[in-house]
Amino acid sequence: MKEQKGTEESALFVMDGVKGGHDGLSKISPKKFRKKKDDKFDLQKLAADIRSGNRIALSRAITLVESSNSEHKEQAQKLLQELLPYTGNSIRIGITGVPGAGKSTFIESFGTMLCDKGKKVAVLAIDPSSTLSGGSILGDKTRMEKLSRTSNAFVRPSPSAGTLGGVHKKTRETMLLCEAAGFDVILIETVGVGQSETYVRGMVDFFLLLVLTGAGDELQGMKKGIMELADGIIVHKSDGDNVNRARKTVREYKQILHFLQPATPGWMSTSLAVSSIAKTGLKETWEMICKFEETVKSSSFWDLRRSQQTKDWFHNMITDHLIESFYNNKDNKNLINDLEKSILHGDITVTQGVKRLFE
Amino acid sequence: MKEQKGTEESALFVMDGVKGGHDGLSKISPKKFRKKKDDKFDLQKLAADIRSGNRIALSRAITLVESSNSEHKEQAQKLLQELLPYTGNSIRIGITGVPGAGKSTFIESFGTMLCDKGKKVAVLAIDPSSTLSGGSILGDKTRMEKLSRTSNAFVRPSPSAGTLGGVHKKTRETMLLCEAAGFDVILIETVGVGQSETYVRGMVDFFLLLVLTGAGDELQGMKKGIMELADGIIVHKSDGDNVNRARKTVREYKQILHFLQPATPGWMSTSLAVSSIAKTGLKETWEMICKFEETVKSSSFWDLRRSQQTKDWFHNMITDHLIESFYNNKDNKNLINDLEKSILHGDITVTQGVKRLFE
Known part of the structure; x- marks a missing residue:
């Protein structure tokens, strides 16, 4: 079978029937798909x-994970369970910054x-409000054009503006896929809107903040506490x-x-000047991340954080479910x-x- | 009736029977208290x-509010409802800082x-772990000895180490009382442990952070994002x-x-050097708070924040209740x-x- 590379447009339209023809992968339009009750979803394939x-x-598989159809959801979970033993071997990097900081350009050059x-790089995006940030499926495609065409890269844009709860849940599972x-290397891009940075910090190993020169003014528009989430700026x-000003800002x-x-813990967050156009500082950024990995893995904190992230995710989902089902009840509301x-x-x-509410 | 001043030891032991004798206030030991079913709690009195x-x-009344006895709880709520129209007229100030920053000494001098x-000053404490911070009922009494004896002051120490949820709930209602x-002026003291600062920030108008000289080292031990909660440092x-070093730190x-x-919003947080021993900077601290009040009241944000705080409190209590009752179920656990x-x-x-959990 021919290795499919680069873009995934075709896959965006095959959701209705995940099970395909002989190779399980051929593109099936909803009309062509004949559903049989005894048709077993070919998970192993x-x-x-x-x-x-x-x-x-x-x-x-990502489209399956993102689907709100209950049958798809079940299939997605079976698939994820099948794949769980093969997950966890990447370095997970979260990238955030104010709109205009050049996140996409940076990811394009860095990726x-x-x-x-020789690294295989996946780029995922959490964008709770793509209209606000100017990001969109088409936007991401255009902005990361070169990276999208690179054989070692996989760029998955944010499906749409939606509830953050849903998006982040899916992003975590997409990361596992x-x-x-x-x-x-998994690069998870997010914009500084709502709780998205906290969610991303809760699923990555290294958290990178992109800023521009003139730090003070720049940060005025950023969320509180964002700098304290960053392992690197x-x-x-x-x-x-801009070179001298950037050095001063660093x-x-x-x-x-x-x-x-x-x-x-154990890592002193630091700052670097980078140009994605002049391609300076990119190597140093990667060296910083490698040094981080080495440092944190030499303590037990790497595994500890990942276990804690999984536990937190579980408990957050329990809480979300409780609150959602309570507030979704019309009488309660x-x-x-x-x-x-x-x-x-x-x-x-x-x-x-x-008291009256719970009586 | 003689005005009772300063200490409240006696009141700490009258919990069993809130209804008293003729004046409704005489000290009643549990043994002496004869409970009659038709005895109406003299709320109005x-x-x-x-x-x-x-x-x-x-x-x-505070002891009543803090009681976990269900009858007392009900009486406390009736009492609070009765008093609600007379609440809201103070300036609510939260005070936090690392252990050793001298919070009690500052409150003593400032208060x-x-x-x-001529101000009437109430001091409340939220201390989720009094053993950790060295604070305790006796400790607070001793440390704020002078203030406790001042006729215009009321010092209410934290009842005990306990769950923060309970403590903050009670502190908010104590503040209303x-x-x-x-x-x-209500001064609410808290230590930099757990979520206590966030809770206190959620119930005060002005939030004050106490630090020592050598800012960088000092803040290493503090919670993330704490500086961004402060209206004044x-x-x-x-x-x-230490005077010159303090000025440099400012x-x-x-x-x-x-x-x-x-x-x-609309207030530029600032920093001041204070000595509680030399009594310098105390006047300036009060001037800063008065200027804050004037500035924030001239915008609509003062009332807006208070309404929002009440709403948040309501929704937080709903969430707490949902999560607590779910996790308290042994089977669920x-x-x-x-x-x-x-x-x-x-x-x-x-x-x-x-999914399995909620099936």
Whole structure:
């Protein structure tokens, strides 16, 4: 079978019937797909195709994971369970920054450099509001054009603006699929909106923050506490007239980082100047990440964090489920609204409100 | 009736029977208390006593609010509802800092100065682990000896180490009781442990962070993001040889604050050097808080924040209740433990774990 490379457009349209023809992978339109009750979903075949590095199979599996169809959900979980033993072998890198910091350009240059080094790089995006950030499926494709065409790379844009809860849940599972497909480096891009950085920090090993020169002004627009999540801060667009200013900004960030508690115990977060156009600082960024990996793996914290992340994920999903199913109940919702009014009006105390709600 | 001042020891022992004798306030030991089913709890009397500024009545009401007895709980809520119209007229100040920063000494000096100015000052403490911080009922009493004896002051130590959820819930209601009793300034002290600062930030107007000189080293031990909660940072123990170093530290903090998003929209968080022993910087601290009040009240944010805090409190209590009652179920707990093991062992996915849990 021919190895499929680079783009995954075709796979975006094959959702209705995951089971395919002889090779389990041929493109099936919903109309052509004849569903039989006794048709068993060929899980083993898909899992094997993913493990062999087939991009179409991987894309199809991701689409399956992202589907809200209950049958697909069940199939997705079976597939993930099948692939779990082959996950966990990548380095997981989260990348964030204000809009305009040049995240896509950086990922394009950085990812291409890693591919040239022989690394297999998967790029995933968490974008809770693609209209706000200007990012979109087409946007990502265009922006990371070169990387998308690189044989060692796999670029999976954010499916759509949606609830963050859903998106991050899927991104975590998508990451596992990419690991099973043999990717060494997973880059998860997010914008500084809502809780997305905290979610991404909760699923990666290394968290990278992209900023521009003029740190103070720049950070005004960023979320509180974001710097304290970062294992490394890239001062981007360090090219042309901007080189000296970028160096100065790097020094400023290093100074600030000195005041903050490290994001990862045993690792002193640091700052670097990078130009994705002049291709400077990219090698140093990778060296920084490799040194981080070495340092943190030599303590027990690497595995500890990953176990803790899995546990946290489980408990967050339990909490999400509890809250969601409670607030989704229409009677509860109406009663909460009424009680909220009474509380703000000073008619009842908050504790009384809670008591009445659960009576 | 004689006005009771300063200490509230006696009130700490009257919990069993809130209803007293003729004046509703006499000390009753559990043995002496004869409970009659038709005995109506004299709510109006207690409420009136609190509003008249009677400290014993206030202490008794706080003990009632803190009680876990279901009958007391109900009485406490009725009392709070009665007093709600008289709450909200104080300035609520949260104070935090690393152990050793001198929070109690600062509160003693600052509170005494405010009392001398004619302000009525209530001091409450949230201390989720009094053994860890060295704080305790006796400790607080001893440390704030002078303030405790000041007629305009009311010092209520943290009842005991306990679950934070319970403590903060009670502290918020205790704050309301103190406001109904006519206190102008509420100082809520907390240590930098767990989520306590976030809880305190969620119930105060102004949040003050106490630090020592040598900012960088000092903050290493503090929680992440704590600086970004602060409306003001006091560099404490600015006395003797330490004055110049304190001034330098103030400049450093001002520089860092410039890089951070303000804790309160429209207010530029700032830093001051204070000595509680030499009594320097205390007046300036109060001026800063007054200027803050004026600035934030002139925008609509003052009322907006308070409404939002009440709403958040309501929703947090709903969430707490949901999670608590779910995790308190023994079957759920056992199943969660088993599922957690299976997940960490790689037998099932997190999503499968959640699904099985709710099946």
